[in-house]
Each structure stands twice: as structure tokens, then as C-alpha cells.
Amino acid sequence: MKAETITLIRNASFSLLGLLLLAYAVGVLLSGRPDPVSPWIPGLAGIVTAIVVTTASFMGERKASAIAWDELTRSEWGRSLRGGYWVAIWLYPVFAVLMITDIVSGPQTFASMGTLTGAAPFLLFLRAWIRGRA
Amino acid sequence: MAGLTNNLKDHRTRLGLTQAQLAKATDVSRKTINTIENRIFTPSTILSLKIARALNVSLHDIFALEEDA
Numbered sequence: 001m002k003a004e005t006i007t008l009i010r011n012a013s014f015s016l017l018g019l020l021l022l023a024y025a026v027g028v029l030l031s032g033r034p035d036p037v038s039p040w041i042p043g044l045a046g047i048v049t050a051i052v053v054t055t056a057s058f059m060g061e062r063k064a065s066a067i068a069w070d071e072l073t074r075s076e077w078g079r080s081l082r083g084g085y086w087v088a089i090w091l092y093p094v095f096a097v098l099m100i101t102d103i104v105s106g107p108q109t110f111a112s113m114g115t116l117t118g119a120a121p122f123l124l125f126l127r128a129w130i131r132g133r134a
Numbered sequence: 135m136a137g138l139t140n141n142l143k144d145h146r147t148r149l150g151l152t153q154a155q156l157a158k159a160t161d162v163s164r165k166t167i168n169t170i171e172n173r174i175f176t177p178s179t180i181l182s183l184k185i186a187r188a189l190n191v192s193l194h195d196i197f198a199l200e201e202d203a
Contacts, residue, residue, distance in 0.1 A: 003163060004163075007163065063161065066161060067157075067161055067162060067163055068163070070161070070162040070163050070166050071162070071166065071177065071178055071181060072162070072163065072165060072166040072169055072175050073163070073166075075175065132165060132168070132169070133165065133169060133174065133175070134165070
């Protein structure tokens with residue numbers, strides 16, 4: 001498998017995971033319940049993504065995997081993780097306000113904060129991909 | 135803090151290399167070469183040395199501190 005193919009599989013998988021987690025969080029907020037669909041879906045999607053990306057990386061030659069995960073990619077992934085950290089931190093005051101004002105319940109907050117925290121680095125990596133940096 | 139500038143594109147095109155060819159010679163993706171040329175991404179010392187070797191020039195011929203450029 002070529003480096004470009006591994007990159008495409010990884011970026012597409014990460015993007016789909018980020019969007020799915022975001023959709024779940026939005027679903028929680030819009031439906032008013034912590035499980036708008038099966039609550040196993042976000043976790044299973046994460047595991048499937050990990051399997052797909054790892055398998056794709058091992059199916060290619062070692063050199064192709066190294067190119068797919070070259071220093072620009074590692075730098076952008078690190079940047080996405082750091083951005084995700086700050087998103088996670090800022091979710092606390094945002095959801096504190098939402099809970100205090102009875103806009104969302106505790107279980108909803110737990111479900112949406114968890115999935116948004118998971119989604120953030122993947123969505124930031126998607127942004128890097130769109131901008132031609134990953 | 136001083137930024138890093140480069141004239142990588144000049145050296146690459148002088149040798150008639152495409153970004154993809156230089157990327158292959160240095161074991162990175164074409165995007166990495168592109169972002170270095172556009173001064174979006176600052177490469178590591180190791181990658182900088184690999185690029186200089188692939189282009190058969192000194193590191194100082196390609197990279198310089200912005201204040202010295």
C-alpha cells in the first residue's frame with residue numbers, strides 16, 4: 001500500500017470518527033436524552049477507526065507508513081491534540097452554564113461533553129487536512 | 135523569536151525536481167515539502183539536512199534566519 005493511500009485512509013477515518021462523535025453530541029443536545037442512538041456507537045466507532053488505521057499502516061511497506069506519518073503529520077496531529085485539550089477545558093464552563101440554567105441535564109452533559117471531547121482532536125485534524133497540512 | 139526563511143523552491147527547481155521527487159528522496163510526503171516551501175512548516179534539523187543532501191547544497195544555502203535573509 002502506498003503512503004498516499006495510507007494517508008487517505010487515516011485522514012478519512014479520523015474525519016468520519018470526528019464527525020460521528022460531533023453528530024452524537026448534537027443528537028444528545030437536540031433530543032434531550034443522553035442516548036439519542038445506541039450509546040455503544042461512539043466507542044465502537046473509535047475501536048473500528050483504530051483497527052482500520054493500524055491495519056492500513058501495517059499493510060503498507062514500512063517506508064510508506066513512515067512517509068504517511070512523517071514529521072508534518074505528527075506535528076499537525078500534536079497540534080490537534082493540544083487544541084482538543086483546550087476545547088475539553090472550555091467545555092466545562094460552557095456546560096456548567098447550560099446545566100445551571102437547566103438547558104441540559106446532568107446525563108446529557110456527561111454524554112455530550114464526553115463525545116465532544118473525543119471529537120475535538122479529530123475535527124481539528126480534519127481542518128488541517130482541508131488546509132493541506134495533513 | 136526569529137523565524138526561519140528558505141529558498142528551497144529555487145534550489146529544487148534549479149535541479150528540475152518536482153515536489154514529489156524531492157519528497158521521495160527525503161522520505162516525506164509531498165505536502166511536507168510544499169508546506170516547507172511556503173514557510174508554513176519548519177522542518178526538523180534531520181529533515182533539513184536530508185533536504186540539503188538531496189539538493190547537493192549546504193544547509194545554509196537553503197535555510198536562514200529571517201533577520202539574516
